[in-house]
Amino acid sequence: MSRLTIKADIDKVLDGIYKDTERKIIGNQPGLCPVDLTLTYLRISHAQSCGKCVPCRVGLGQLANLLEQVLDGKATMRTLDIIKETAQAIVDSADCAIGQEGARLVLKALAGFHDDFVEHIESRHCISRHQFPVPCVALCPANVDVPGYIALISEGRPDDAVALIRKDNPMPAACAYVCEHPCELRCRRQLIDAPLNIRGLKRFAVDNAGDVPNPPCAPATGKKVAIVGGGPSGLTAAYFLTLMGHKTVIYEKRHQLGGMLRYGIPAYRLPREVLDKEIESILSVGIEAHTDVNIGEDITFEKLNAEFDAVYIAIGAQSDRKVGIEGEDAEGVMSAVELLRGIGDGNHPDFTGKKVAIIGGGNVAMDACRTSVRLGAERVYCVYRRRIEDMTALPEEVTGAMEEGVEMKTLYAPVRVEKDEEGRVAGLAIQPQLSGEYDRGGRPRPTKASLPEEVLDVDIVIAAVGQAVDSETFANAGMSVKWGNIVAGKDGSVKEYRKVFSGGDCVSGPATAIKAIAAGKVAAGNIDEFLGFHHPISVDIDIPAPKLKNRTPRGRINITGRDSEERAGDFKDIECGLTCEGASIESDRCLRCDYFGYGVFRGGREKKW
């Protein structure tokens, strides 16, 4: 008998199964029954039990039995009380995290999906349905026909792919470059290997398409619609309303159209020629656009309301928020919004030799960081109270910034801006933090660490801590405003004015381009109905048949970046799109959920809306 032996490795097969399961859970299709899923995950916890303590060994199993009764329609409301009591007792009395966390999951589900539990008991039905045959389409706010355009790309038809996207989203190019691609989140392909590179494929289509003509407009209806704000939401609404035969007029406060796509997103992420071409294409359907017109100053809202048959307010969320620290009035402190807006109109400040600190961890903060690098800054710091993994910016933005030399000062809270005698920024005092307990959203709250304050030697401080809506004009006109955001229904309607609709960032608060586009589409459809019409929007493109030989696991083909040193010196596109070869292989990975599975049964395609 040896005194010690070398431990065996973790079983490789089992380890592989764990990793597969992780992916499969992320690949859960939208619309599943939360009670059923809770039961499934509870069983995982029960299988983890060592079997020593009663609450875990017996309790988790009995919880599973009770949940099964709920699912089988055999439970009463009393069962719910027993489930709650049992789960709480297991949380309170199990010896270790296995039992405690297994039961906590049930408590969370009970609170979060109360209606689902009750429906199972009272009507013996499940509220959940497979309403969403195609996960990527279900998760795209604008309902873009993803499998359709991927199939077209696979057949070498980028022009048709662009035309198909435009049926739901008139800004395929902007989205090809900057969309956060929620479509990839639940892509069924990750059950096999990894989600499809949907944005990469869209970019391939956009980059390789010629001039794709827009569909003809419906006969003129004689109705006039005013669009306040020429950002993605306003442009989208104007595009669809014009196709529907209505006369649309955009009023844009700034000098150029594009909204945050121009005044928020730097050119290295969305090249200006791409944006300009897209806006030109949208306007070409016959939209009238006036820039440098501020509604509320140059034209009153009342006048718009009187002169137009309907109004769509999509003014975005373009004012900045302050950090709220001492010394923020120093010369050299600016907001990311201010910096990026100036650049949008071609005013590039010179940061040569300057040391810059950006405060914030979102995408705008990354834009400010990477823009500062390109403006010649000697050093760029990103000061953030939490950890890198807690940042709300897309991971590729964060790595991109780091590759370009941005220093991540994470777990530091800004305390004050130090000034020199002339009132200019002399440094940024920052306090080390520790990652703390989770907040309600499941992100760890930073807490002050018992370490001394430090001072970053910087000349410029840029705050990227959120944006606000400048909604005063509309609040004064009597519209409801909540925390500065205009209050509008899910259909875009504004309750105080029958003919007024609103959507995009000014309603939701700062969000993504695709959500703004979706809001514009929703508003267009509902304005059309409000005006007494029902113009369907459709496109006549045949979708290629699915291929049958693509189920073998293989690597996802990613978009590559230009060399970091080279790209950090200019404002040109940082990405290299997929090659023809890459796009062909990647598009063939699509599992065609529009056809297989539920798609063939329920119809995986909305041909018109």
Added chain:
Amino acid sequence: MVNITIDNIPVSVPEGTTILDASRQLGIEIPTLCYLKEINEIGACRICVVEVEGHDTLVPSCNTPVEEGMVIHTSTPRVRTSRRVNLRLILSQHDTNCTHCTRSGNCRLQSLANDYNFLGEHYPRELAVDKEDFKNPLIKIENRCVKCMRCVQICQEMQTVNIWDLIGTGSRTRVGVSGAADIASSLCTYCGQCITHCPVGALQERDDTGKIFSALADPETVVVAQIAPAVRTSWQEYFGIDPDQATAKHMVTALKMMGFDYVFDTDFAADLTVMEEATEFIHRFTHKDQYKWPMFTSCCPGWLRFCKGQYPDMVDNLSTSKSPQQMFGAIIKTYFAEKMNIDPKKIFVVSIMPCLAKKEEHLRPGMDAAETGHDVDVVITTRELVRMLRGERINPALLERTPFDVLIGRGSGAGVVFGASGGVMVAALRTAYHMITGKNPDVDAFQVIAGEGGRKVATINVPGAGDVRVAVVSGLGNVRQIIEDIRSGREHFDFIECMACPGGCTGGGGQPIHDGEELAKVRGDILWNIDKNSNMRFSHENPQIMDLYNNYLDEPMSEKAEELLHVDHHTWAMPGMKK
């Protein structure tokens, strides 16, 4: 053309052909279960899977189009194993108590299971615990449902009523009623098309044969049967007899053998309906501004439920004439009872119908002209009739012909075509033309609306009245489409025949089931042939109809006729809706 090889046989088939169809062209039979051509091609059951060289997985043949150079094997060890496993899995959740199932012997699952020679069970039984509701005309038996989704597709795509849907997710996914607690509280039209397209016995009519046997056993009760036109086209199918050898008169013999006291032909009541409805149409047509247009026929109870459930604002467009079944019930318990000196309370009227919705219609308010409870006491479908014959060991092939009973027994050729799509309109036009012009039209003048098709339209010129724009629609999806066309102003009609079942009553939800076959047309042709060979082809020339008016009703739409033969459609409501 696409060149492929199936089981080592090279073949060229048109592009878009499925592997299943290509195989069938070669005489290679691939088994299917959920597949229903053009209606349900969703690859749910995975019984029809085949092996395609170069593909990792098996593919369903029912919805996979052939590709150039495909090499297909329809029966390999992998295919065989998958088919057997999938069949066993379906059977593990299926109540295999076949002896208690009406579809035994006519069940796709049963025949597949028999063909695959299963010995022993591999899986534990997983039967659902749902309580069945046997009170409704339409019954769903959860433990028999194989989730093939055919009923969902039929109800949504063909009938556009959306009663059935998939409920729940994951392992508990099942077919259930969409948007209502159960069938009884849903807007189901009881068209019964889900039953006739179910591959197994999961969907059924309520069996009412027991009530008939009880009535027959009671010597005090006078049991009277009426036989709908479409029943004579299909009742013999189970016995494998030519329809010429098993006519309505053979059916009279069979019913008399069972003990029915009187057997009548619903064709007579169809003639009566024609008299009333044609008169009503002429009245409306000459008082156009007082009525809503177009006028709809009202003899199909499934269509009435559809109209009341989906387009309640159009109920006044419906003719107020009762259906032939209900007119007959009223006449038997009044005129016939009076003439024969029988207490109407002792009369038990049985309707033999190709229809499920008739089981609901006879219970509606206003269907009690003789104040005996219900003018029609029990409605059975053709399928139930066949089951009665089988139980009574009556083989139609061995029967003599017996004429229908007198007084109200005869129907015209116009009455008999009520059972086929277009028949009501043709019959009504024949008589309306006569009523307006005083002359009979060419009897075959309206045959343009008699043929095939879900929507048939014609403009009929009636001298003295002008052009009458008529339409004949069958299948509720087609009905919805024409109503939408009318409401949007795209189409204009004066008179429309609406039937819930595609092809009319011959394709009715109470008709015998032949999986994968649509027989409405074939059976309809039998009726049109009876009409063609009839020596009486106009309802208004039926002497017994003339007697009925002369001796009892006075004239169409007289006070007495209104009382017995017309109904206020506002006296009842669909579940959850106002009257």
